[in-house]
Amino acid sequence: MATATAIREEYKVVSGKDDRRQFVFSLLVKRTYDIGAAQSLVRAQKARPIHLIDVYYPPADPATSSVQFENDMAPFKVATDVVVIGKVYAPGGKAVHQLDASIEVGAETGASHKTVRVIGDRKCIFQSGATPAFTEPVPFTTMDLRYERAYGGTDSKSIPDLPFPYPRNHLGTGFVLNNTAEVIEGLALPNFEDPEDLLTPDRIVVGEPERWSGQPLPQGFGWFQRTWYPRSSFVGAVPGFIEPDTPLREEALGLVPKGQIALARQFRLPSFDVRFNSGASAGLAVPFLKGGEPIRLTNLSAEGTLAFTLPADAPRMIMDIGFGERELAPFLQTVCFRAEERQVDLVWRGSHEFPGIDWLPEMTRLHVEVGGAQ
Numbered sequence: 001m002a003t004a005t006a007i008r009e010e011y012k013v014v015s016g017k018d019d020r021r022q023f024v025f026s027l028l029v030k031r032t033y034d035i036g037a038a039q040s041l042v043r044a045q046k047a048r049p050i051h052l053i054d055v056y057y058p059p060a061d062p063a064t065s066s067v068q069f070e071n072d073m074a075p076f077k078v079a080t081d082v083v084v085i086g087k088v089y090a091p092g093g094k095a096v097h098q099l100d101a102s103i104e105v106g107a108e109t110g111a112s113h114k115t116v117r118v119i120g121d122r123k124c125i126f127q128s129g130a131t132p133a134f135t136e137p138v139p140f141t142t143m144d145l146r147y148e149r150a151y152g153g154t155d156s157k158s159i160p161d162l163p164f165p166y167p168r169n170h171l172g173t174g175f176v177l178n179n180t181a182e183v184i185e186g187l188a189l190p191n192f193e194d195p196e197d198l199l200t201p202d203r204i205v206v207g208e209p210e211r212w213s214g215q216p217l218p219q220g221f222g223w224f225q226r227t228w229y230p231r232s233s234f235v236g237a238v239p240g241f242i243e244p245d246t247p248l249r250e251e252a253l254g255l256v257p258k259g260q261i262a263l264a265r266q267f268r269l270p271s272f273d274v275r276f277n278s279g280a281s282a283g284l285a286v287p288f289l290k291g292g293e294p295i296r297l298t299n300l301s302a303e304g305t306l307a308f309t310l311p312a313d314a315p316r317m318i319m320d321i322g323f324g325e326r327e328l329a330p331f332l333q334t335v336c337f338r339a340e341e342r343q344v345d346l347v348w349r350g351s352h353e354f355p356g357i358d359w360l361p362e363m364t365r366l367h368v369e370v371g372g373a374q
Contacts, residue, residue, distance in 0.1 A: 010031070011028060012072075013319075016075025018351060027328060029347070035306065066147040074277040077334075081284065083284065084337045090142070112283065112286040112287075116193070116194070122189040123189060124189060133201055152171065166212060175206065178205065178207075230256045244261045244265055288331055289332045290332065292310060294307070297337065310346070
């Protein structure tokens with residue numbers, strides 16, 4: 001009689017600090033699920049390996065490519081990162097000039113929802129002595145989800161001796177300071193935008209560098225890079241060319257503390273904030289999911305809509321660091337949808353505090369066990 005083959009668990013142990021700045025060992029468990037024909041999730045026979053380093057989109061140059069898969073080694077997150085890797089699809093495969101793509105996580109009451117306006121390729125037209133114009137969008141059937149297609153970029157032409165990267169996305173497109181033919185003519189415009197804050201011809205030219213904060217936030221569903229604001233600010237790297245009392249969209253959205261720029265310049269912020277470990281796009285670092293939540297992706301797969309429920313089989317995690325075995329509470333750190341492969345990756349974390357780095361030479365045991373659902 002045939003017997004079921006046990007699925008090998010993918011896990012790692014890392015050390016770091018939690019949100020109380022307590023030293024912890026964290027057990028990270030990664031599980032992969034197939035999206036079945038009935039849009040149900042079934043445990044894959046082989047989990048996707050834990051990413052030890054960031055994986056970049058081709059040509060895999062960190063200076064010019066965005067992160068496709070961020071490494072899974074964050075020892076502690078304060079929310080669940082929800083990430084979508086893949087493409088946008090026009091409904092029914094019929095070319096469109098624009099559409100809205102969205103993801104909804106959780107029940108209708110208390111659900112987290114994000115919508116991105118997706119627009120076909122457009123370019124800027126220079127008009128001497130007048131506001132630039134936009135070309136009409138080129139129809140599309142699919143489009144890669146990459147932050148290179150979101151608002152941002154580096155203007156290296158307006159001030160040749162001072163290339164100016166948009167602090168919120170160095171790799172995007174559409175960010176310019178001056179209204180000159182060399183800068184404007186043929187400039188690629190972003191494909192991904194906020195439906196409530198669209199880029200218009202009258203705001204394409206920023207003018208003075210100090211005005212960058214009034215421009216749109218870059219939109220996407222993938223990983224938001226560590227070197228971009230506001231994520232970079234959680235390791236003390238706040239952007240320049242901004243007055244301390246300038247109101248920021250990030251403050252209004254609760255992404256950064258109120259008065260963050262002023263506090264940073266007064267050295268009143270910690271050199272490391274654990275929120276740095278959260279890399280989901282704005283609006284997709286959600287209160288910890290527990291499994292069992294309904295998910296709906298719209299126009300992010302060839303089917304048009306993917307709707308399913310996250311598995312609730314949190315792993316059972318046990319750790320012994322020399323004080324006896326302890327069962328760790330599971331927290332879902334990452335949910336990554338790979339629609340092209342029809343798979344979902346979940347990264348669970350269980351943490352065990354330890355006295356500190358001075359205690360490590362006295363440590364005599366590190367034993368972990370990972371089992372089935374709790």
